[in-house]
Amino acid sequence: MREFQVTPWEVSGEVDYERLIERFGTSEIDEPLLRRIERLAGGLHLLLRRRIFYSHRSLDWILDEYERGNRFVLYTGRGPSGHTHLGHLMPWMLTRWLQEKFEAKLLFQLTDDEKFLFKQELSLEDTKRFAYENALDVVALGFEPDKTEIFLNTEYIKSQYRLALKVAKRTTFSTAKAVFGFGNDTNIGLIFFTCMQSAPCFLETERQGRAVPVLIPCAIDQDPHFRITRDAAPHLGYPKPALVHCKFFPSLAGGSKMSASSPESSIYTTDSPEEARRKIMNAFTGGQESVAMQRRLGGRPEVCSVYSYLSYIFEQDDARLEERQRACRAGELLCGECKQYLAERVLEFLEEHQRRRERARDRLEEFMVRD
Numbered sequence: 001m002r003e004f005q006v007t008p009w010e011v012s013g014e015v016d017y018e019r020l021i022e023r024f025g026t027s028e029i030d031e032p033l034l035r036r037i038e039r040l041a042g043g044l045h046l047l048l049r050r051r052i053f054y055s056h057r058s059l060d061w062i063l064d065e066y067e068r069g070n071r072f073v074l075y076t077g078r079g080p081s082g083h084t085h086l087g088h089l090m091p092w093m094l095t096r097w098l099q100e101k102f103e104a105k106l107l108f109q110l111t112d113d114e115k116f117l118f119k120q121e122l123s124l125e126d127t128k129r130f131a132y133e134n135a136l137d138v139v140a141l142g143f144e145p146d147k148t149e150i151f152l153n154t155e156y157i158k159s160q161y162r163l164a165l166k167v168a169k170r171t172t173f174s175t176a177k178a179v180f181g182f183g184n185d186t187n188i189g190l191i192f193f194t195c196m197q198s199a200p201c202f203l204e205t206e207r208q209g210r211a212v213p214v215l216i217p218c219a220i221d222q223d224p225h226f227r228i229t230r231d232a233a234p235h236l237g238y239p240k241p242a243l244v245h246c247k248f249f250p251s252l253a254g255g256s257k258m259s260a261s262s263p264e265s266s267i268y269t270t271d272s273p274e275e276a277r278r279k280i281m282n283a284f285t286g287g288q289e290s291v292a293m294q295r296r297l298g299g300r301p302e303v304c305s306v307y308s309y310l311s312y313i314f315e316q317d318d319a320r321l322e323e324r325q326r327a328c329r330a331g332e333l334l335c336g337e338c339k340q341y342l343a344e345r346v347l348e349f350l351e352e353h354q355r356r357r358e359r360a361r362d363r364l365e366e367f368m369v370r371d
């Protein structure tokens with residue numbers, strides 16, 4: 001198998017998620033842990049049931065604390081380099097569910113600083129504009145205004161800077177190089193940036209003057225930042241943040257990760273129905289070269305981006321998903337039919353999301369914090 005790479009700024013190759021657990025030193029969300037979440041939450045979110053959220057750090061500790069009456073705070077975020085795509089919504093959907101089930105407060109960081117530093121072509125005005133656009137998608141998912149704080153780093157720096165500094169002092173350049181692969185040509189803003197992403201992990205503990213547990217839902221690419229945070233935490237007198245990691249929502253071109261840098265193979269929440277449908281109809285599938293071959297040999301759902309989409313969130317019914325897989329392998333189902341089916345599901349989702357997103361414009365200020 002080709003070597004793969006996963007960092008917050010680059011994902012390449014075919015990701016082997018089991019090996020990533022070993023490489024990063026995280027733990028699998030196993031059956032007993034799933035049962036425990038199910039018991040406490042009164043159910044399991046689809047993304048947990050389907051093992052899309054599959055890895056964690058210290059989730060058992062978060063649940064221990066919860067059972068002792070010490071509620072956790074949720075923390076997640078977005079680097080506003082463009083519009084939101086469906087992949088970004090995965091961690092936020094689980095976060096939304098966790099907020100409801102565990103009555104948890106959420107801190108949502110928009111790293112307009114990070115994307116300004118990382119993307120040559122983006123100005124601070126651009127990343128600010130995208131931050132406010134992305135915030136609409138967050139609000140559209142139904143977070144509770146009295147339990148949710150959304151902020152741009154450039155607009156909430158005073159509250160975070162002291163915490164970022166404390167992490168910076170504990171983190172050497174050689175650690176940052178080893179974790180992120182920085183070289184001599186990396187701008188120095190990016191070298192410091194990881195400390196900004198750490199800051200919200202400690203914010204609530206500072207505010208309340210007691211150890212407040214923090215749980216971070218994210219895709220596994222963000223884990224390297226929080227390894228640094230977790231190393232620093234005990235030295236600073238803060239609890240280590242816990243994490244739950246998801247796999248990447250795939251690219252429509254068949255790659256491991258839907259990526260904002262390839263617009264034709266990503267579906268954005270702002271796409272028109274025509275755009276979304278066109279992208280899906282052009283998607284990479286596990287089909288054979290001709291209808292006759294497909295009927296004879298069957299398709300390969302394991303490499304099919306359309307099947308992945310359905311199995312991540314767009315076919316919620318387990319029995320129907322199973323039947324689709326069987327019919328595909330048996331050559332009874334053709335790729336065109338499957339794409340049509342997916343397009344209908346995605347368009348339904350987009351229509352509803354876009355309605356909620358527009359309504360969010362008037363409510364955004366209920367969620368934003370600045371200092």
Ligand code: TYM
Nearest residue numbers: 076077078079087088090091109218219222248249257258
């Ligand atoms: P960003 O903007 O790259 O991604 C936002 C969130 O989406 C996750 N993600 C994905 N999840 C599933 N499938 C995909 N294809 C996919 N692509 C991205 C990311 O893991 C992330 O959770 N530096 C961060 C912003 C940030 C943050 C945080 C993220 C600030 N604080 C705390 C998570 C937790 C960033 O650029 O994310």
